[in-house]
Amino acid sequence: MTKWAFPDPNNGTLVDVTEIDPxxxxxxxxxxxxxxxxxDTNNGDVRNSKGKIEKKEFxxxxxxxxxxxxxxxxxxxxxxxxxxxxxxAARASNEDLDDFMTMLEKRTLVNMSDAxxxxxxxxxxxxxxxxxxxxxxxxx
Amino acid sequence: MTSFKDYDDGGPRNQIEIFxxxxxxxxxxxxxxxxxxxxxxxxxxxxxxxMRVYVWGAxxxxxxxxxxxxxxxxxxxxxxxxxxxxxxxxxxxxVIGANEGGYSxxxxxxxxxxxxxxxxxxxxxxxxxxxxDPSGNSTGESSNPQTGYYGQGGxxxxxxxxxxxxxxxxxxxxxxxxxxxGGGGSAPAPEGDRDGYNGGQGTSYSGGSGASIKFxxxxxxxxxxxxxxxxxxxxxxxxxxxSSYYSYGGCGGAGLLGSGGSGASTNxxxxxxxxxxxxxxxxxxxxxxxxKILMxxxxxxxNAANHDGSQMSSTNAGCGGxxxxxxxxxxxxxxxxxxxxxxxxxxxxGGGGGAGQYGQGxxxxxxxGGGASxxxxxxxxxxxxxxxACNGLGGRGIVVIxxxxxx
Numbered sequence: 001m002t003k004w005a006f007p008d009p010n011n012g013t014l015v016d017v018t019e020i021d022p023x024x025x026x027x028x029x030x031x032x033x034x035x036x037x038x039x040d041t042n043n044g045d046v047r048n049s050k051g052k053i054e055k056k057e058f059x060x061x062x063x064x065x066x067x068x069x070x071x072x073x074x075x076x077x078x079x080x081x082x083x084x085x086x087x088x089a090a091r092a093s094n095e096d097l098d099d100f101m102t103m104l105e106k107r108t109l110v111n112m113s114d115a116x117x118x119x120x121x122x123x124x125x126x127x128x129x130x131x132x133x134x135x136x137x138x139x140x
Numbered sequence: 141m142t143s144f145k146d147y148d149d150g151g152p153r154n155q156i157e158i159f160x161x162x163x164x165x166x167x168x169x170x171x172x173x174x175x176x177x178x179x180x181x182x183x184x185x186x187x188x189x190x191m192r193v194y195v196w197g198a199x200x201x202x203x204x205x206x207x208x209x210x211x212x213x214x215x216x217x218x219x220x221x222x223x224x225x226x227x228x229x230x231x232x233x234x235v236i237g238a239n240e241g242g243y244s245x246x247x248x249x250x251x252x253x254x255x256x257x258x259x260x261x262x263x264x265x266x267x268x269x270x271x272x273d274p275s276g277n278s279t280g281e282s283s284n285p286q287t288g289y290y291g292q293g294g295x296x297x298x299x300x301x302x303x304x305x306x307x308x309x310x311x312x313x314x315x316x317x318x319x320x321x322g323g324g325g326s327a328p329a330p331e332g333d334r335d336g337y338n339g340g341q342g343t344s345y346s347g348g349s350g351a352s353i354k355f356x357x358x359x360x361x362x363x364x365x366x367x368x369x370x371x372x373x374x375x376x377x378x379x380x381x382x383s384s385y386y387s388y389g390g391c392g393g394a395g396l397l398g399s400g401g402s403g404a405s406t407n408x409x410x411x412x413x414x415x416x417x418x419x420x421x422x423x424x425x426x427x428x429x430x431x432k433i434l435m436x437x438x439x440x441x442x443n444a445a446n447h448d449g450s451q452m453s454s455t456n457a458g459c460g461g462x463x464x465x466x467x468x469x470x471x472x473x474x475x476x477x478x479x480x481x482x483x484x485x486x487x488x489x490g491g492g493g494g495a496g497q498y499g500q501g502x503x504x505x506x507x508x509g510g511g512a513s514x515x516x517x518x519x520x521x522x523x524x525x526x527x528x529a530c531n532g533l534g535g536r537g538i539v540v541i542x543x544x545x546x547x
Contacts, residue, residue, distance in 0.1 A: 008246050010272040015240065015264070016249045017173055025233050025253050027261050027298045029276065043173055043248070044240035056240070106411070107450050 004034040007047045014045050014053070067113040068140040072104050078137040083130045090129055096120065097129065113140055151431025152189045153544045158428065160506055160538040162238035162248070174248045175236035175536075181226045184545045190223040191543035192301075194433070195262045196327050196489070197294035198237035198247030199306065202501040202512030202531025203268020204314040204321065209243045211314040212291040213322035213339035213348070213357075213494055213501070214509030214534040215265030215284075216306025217247055218274070220296030221332050222260045226543060230254060237264045237537030243516075244269035247294060250537030263294035265306045265325060265534055268512045274305070283307045283325070283335035291509065293325050293336050304328035310339030310348040310357050312494060312512045317474035319514025321483075321499070323348040323357035323369070323465060324491025324532060327507035330433035330540075339491045339509060340367055340376075340468065347494025349376050349442065350465025350486045350502060350511055353435055355393060357465050357491060364472065366442025366457060368392035369465030369484060369493055371400045371422055376439045376467065379403065382446060387453075387472070389419055389442030395461055397436025398424025403467070404444035406453035413451035419443055422461035422487065430542045437461020440484035440493065440502075445472040457484040457493050457502070466493035466502035466511060466532075483511050483532065492532035501532030510534045 004022050005014035014037060016022075022031040037045075037053060044056040076084060091098040100120050104110050110117055118139055125135045162175040185191075200214030217237065237248030247264020263274055268291040276297040277284060284292040284305050293306025310322025320342030328336045330353075340348025340357030345364050351357040355370040361378040364387070368376030371393030378390045389403030401420025407413070422438030440458030447453075457467035466484030473479075474497075483493030483502035492502025492511035501511035510532030 006249075008270070008272060010246075010266075010270050011244055013240075013242065013245050015246050016235075016237070018176070018235075020176065020233070025235050025251050025259065026249060027251075027259050027276075030249065030261065030263070030297065042240070043238060044242055044245060056242070 001039055003037050003039055003041055005037045005041055006034050012047045014041060014047055015043055017041055017043050067111055069109055069111050071109050075104060075110060079130055079134050083134060086129055112138055149429040149431050153430040153542045155545055156428060156430045156542050158540050159234050159236055160536055162236055162536050174238045177234040179232045179234055181228050181230050182545055183228050185226050185228050186544040186546045187225055189544040191226045191541060192223045193252045193260055194540040195220045195250045195252050195260050196507035196538045197250050197262035198239045198264040198537040199504045199507055199509040199534025200247050200265035200267040200291055201243055201510045201534050202321055203243045203291060204512055204516045204531055205243045206517050209269030210290055211312030211319055211321040211512040211514050212268035213309030213324040213491060213512045214267050215291045215293035215309050216325040216327040216336040216509045217265050217507035217537055218262035218294035218296040218306050219304040219328040220260045220262045220299030221301040222299045223301055224257045234539050236539060239534045239536060243267055243531055246270060247534050248537060250539055252539055258298050260298045262296045265294045265509050266292045268309050277305060279304055279335055281335040283338060302332035304332055305335040307336030307351050308338045309509050310494060311341040314515055316497060316515045318344040319497035320344055321347040321494035321501050321512030321514050323350040323468060323494040324486060324504045324509030324511045326351040326353050326491050327489040329353035342494050345496040346470035347468035347483055347496055347511060349468045350460060350491030350493045352439060352465050353463040353489050364470050366390050366470045367468045368400055368403060368442050369439030369460045369467045371395040371438040372435055372463040384446060384448040387444035387446040389444045392422050392439030392441050392458060392467060395422055395424035395436050395438030395464060398438050398461060400438035401441035401458035403441040404455040406444040406446050408446050408448040408451040408453050410449050413453035415453050415455055418455055419458035419467055421458045422464045424461045426462035435463025435489060437464040437487045439464045440467035442467040443469045443481055445470060445481060447472040454481050456482040459484040460487040460490045462487040463489050465490045468493040469495040469499040471496035471499060503532045504535040506535040506538045508535045
């Protein structure tokens with residue numbers, strides 16, 4: 001099987017790859033610029049300056065990291081009743097905890113993929129306000 | 141192939157067939173090859189009436205990927221129209237230009253050929269990072285400057301009625317924090333009276349809109365504003381201003397058979413964000429008949445997006461009707477996060493809308509140029525199977541034949 005393609009003069013990209021003689025399907029001026037290419041050539045492959053065919057590179061899209069955003073209800077539901085009571089009692093004496101909870105109440109949600117929020121939750125574990133088991137439910 | 145049999149619209153021909161398919165060459169990454177068909181003139185074809193052939197090439201893509209290339213919109217495919225006396229039972233070859241998807245590629249060439257006739261072909265539009273001058277220009281219009289511009293339109297060749305160029309893609313500039321994509325150029329109108337029109341130019345954070353077959357796409361007025369796609373009866377408008385509290389998108393241009401889509405609106409305050417209106421799609425339809433092809437769509441409305449503190453609200457842009465361009469998309473700040481809104485797709489022959497950084501450029505309708513993204517970080521291998529966020533794809537080519545059978 002003979003195959004032809006038009007090499008784009010801008011960058012050698014091969015287009016209009018065809019198994020039909022280009023002289024039969026394109027106007028003469030255009031068909032005259034076609035070159036023979038290997039059977040496995042596809043549109044988008046590149047013919048370099050030495051006439052070698054380079055396959056079009058497939059670049060997978062970057063992985064999309066889904067952020068973990070919890071609503072206020074989801075956040076509180078991840079805690080035990082005793083932990084919720086403890087947090088309520090400790091807010092008056094723990095500024096960081098009070099700020100975290102205030103923002104949660106104002107925004108009604110918290111992005112747990114955010115590094116600062118993750119550090120806050122880990123600090124609450126260290127302060128024994130919440131257990132590691134509860135933190136594991138909250139953190140990504 | 142679509143066939144409308146026994147349709148009478150008052151002209152000499154009574155049949156129309158439309159070809160617009162390409163095919164997959166490589167399933168691994170969805171590389172598409174040109175479609176190839178054989179059309180056999182029916183035994184009862186009326187040889188006393190000349191058949192008419194329209195050939196449009198494929199559109200080019202938006203021209204950026206992850207900091208490479210330019211955020212220029214894709215050019216529209218060219219158009220060639222011929223008439224000739226058909227021969228009953230004879231085979232004719234049809235090629236439909238495909239689009240392999242690269243940001244620096246060229247859209248595929250469409251053609252119609254056969255024994256006893258001069259081959260009719262239309263080359264594809266250039267993608268936004270391709271500055272190849274299309275060969276065969278002869279119309280004398282300014283849609284393709286021929287001096288190294290990016291995203292030029294394809295060219296019709298061999299047509300004995302008319303040969304036209306596609307419109308050039310709108311200018312853009314790639315930047316990861318304030319980029320803007322140009323709108324896609326349009327293919328020439330089926331009337332063949334003019335070349336295609338150019339896509340609109342963007343401004344920081346804001347894409348230009350897609351062109352229609354009768355009007356250039358609209359440029360953005362200032363940063364953080366969207367513009368409506370141009371319609372078949374008027375240009376789209378640009379929004380005036382955007383603040384952290386409000387955003388109002390530009391409206392789509394009027395269509396010959398329907399209105400343009402309204403622009404979207406959003407509002408945000410310190411404790412609340414809401415979408416006032418979704419963008420409108422262009423209204424109006426199209427007529428494909430044995431003696432007439434008329435595109436009457438309105439342009440798609442522009443998107444809206446704003447951001448006040450933690451409260452943010454945003455929409456996609458609207459899509460163009462037949463022959464019209466898609467609305468553009470703007471971002472609300474320099475962040476990548478939450479900037480993945482979509483510009484509108486173009487209707488058939490129309491250009492896709494351009495987008496701000498990280499936004500998705502609009503895919504074009506058949507033969508139209510794709511809209512560009514201001515910064516496209518999701519893949520340089522665009523294909524019809526992997527339509528993740530990146531630049532808008534150019535539309536495939538299309539061949540239409542009109543003829544008469546003896547009744």
